[in-house]
Amino acid sequence: MKAITYARTGDSSVLQLTDRDVDEPGAGDVRVRVVLSGVNPTDWKRRSGASGQSLGFPELVPNQDGAGVVDAIGPDVTGFAVGDRVWVFMAQHQRPGGTAQEYVVLPATNVVPLPDGVGFAVGASLGVPAMTAHRALTVAEDWPARLAPGSLEGATVLVAGGAGAVGHAAIQLASWAGARVITTVSGPDKAALATAAGAHHVVNYKAGDAATAIRDIAPDGVDVIVEVAPAQNAALDAAVAKNRASIAIYANNGGDTLGLDIRANMMVNARYQFLILYTVGEEALRHAREDLTAAAAAGALGVGEDAGLPLHFFDLKETAAAHDAVEAGVTGKVLIRVGE
Structure with a gap:
């Protein structure tokens, strides 16, 4: 072969x-x-x-x-x-x-x-990107560990870098599960892709104060943050996190060292969850493969330009x-x- x-x-x-x-x-x-x-x-x-x-x-x-x-x-x-x-x-x-x-x-x-x-x-x-997105969306203490229609009803999810493969899957999965989805992007072309994926609100972080824009959309803050660039976005995440928010970090874009404002995060009881699939454990992998298959069967995980x-x-x-x-x-x- x-x-x-x-x-x-x-x-x-x-x-x-x-x-x-x-x-x-x-x-x-x-x-x-x-x-x-x-x-x-x-x-x-x-x-x-x-x-x-x-x-x-x-x-x-x-x-x-x-x-x-x-x-x-x-x-x-x-x-x-x-x-x-x-x-x-x-x-x-x-x-x-x-x-x-x-x-x-x-x-x-x-x-x-x-x-x-x-x-x-x-x-x-699917595989690595979608399973990573699934894990990022299911580690918050106040929300379910499985994804299904309605499981994130009432949640506001912020996806950093919504035009990337993990961000794309996170938008699709969160939307399928009933969440309101906000995503950040670097320009209009990527904004169009994030919207096609199903994001309800898109914020161009290069066009103004992203924290203010996100707070205008979600005055009470966001429940779950899917984070690709924690070194760059730590202050933004702290500024928009709702009480008991979960910040799931799956990559180190923008730097290998993360600095946190302790008081800002402490006051909202923020939870930081680092994740990588290779050591996440069999139960989490099983949940992901089952939920992703269900989402795919429902037509929620499309690919191609039209799907973002x-x-x-x-x-x-x-x-x-x-x-x-x-x-x-x-x-x-x-x-x-x-x-x-």
Whole structure:
């Protein structure tokens, strides 16, 4: 089979198109014929060595997320049949094989049925971004740990960077769950994307005082903040947080060190929750995959320009260019065509 591999960290030139044997699924495993592979920032960071992880294996296949068709089932696996359409996540976590290959073998817990009528592009766009968004929306002490229609009814959610992949998913999920959604963006083009995703209010943080604009929309403050740039936004978050608000931090855009005004946060009983999927625990992952599948089945997780997330397609042999596009900060979702 065709696969993209790398044997050392570095820039995208370390990625090579190779021929490999197709692995057999072991106990508890499912083999998936990959149709689309999704690329996330975590993928180029792992490949480049920026994440600080060692390879752990002589050779790796990149990319955590994807969608495809069940090709073979290992012993002790139930609930799947050959030919099932599925989405997959965290394929490269503690294993050498990501989704930038024609066939990938994964634990059955990382393989999720793709609902009827939901395309592979949606499936390959879930995984890390949407599961991260789900976690960010379910850590507040005053709101449910699961998402469903009505579960966030009455909540006001602020999504920082609503045109990014996680921000896009957070807008869609929060809106589906009944929240009023405010998002911040850097310009009119991204504002249009955030609105298409379902944001009720969009604030251009470069066009004035964002805290005042948010308070004008939500005088009592916001209940949940999905935060991509805590170093830059700490003062803004403290200024708009409602009493007992939750600030869920999933990235370090804008700096690696966070400084907090203790009194401002103390007076509103703010809760800061850092999160990363790889160590979040099986229960949180199970909640996310179940709720995301339900949201996708309901048509709440659309992708493409009209849904606020432009798609950028690359062929498998162009995986290096796909990684470069994500590293350069392309707006939208990068997908790699792997198979039919």
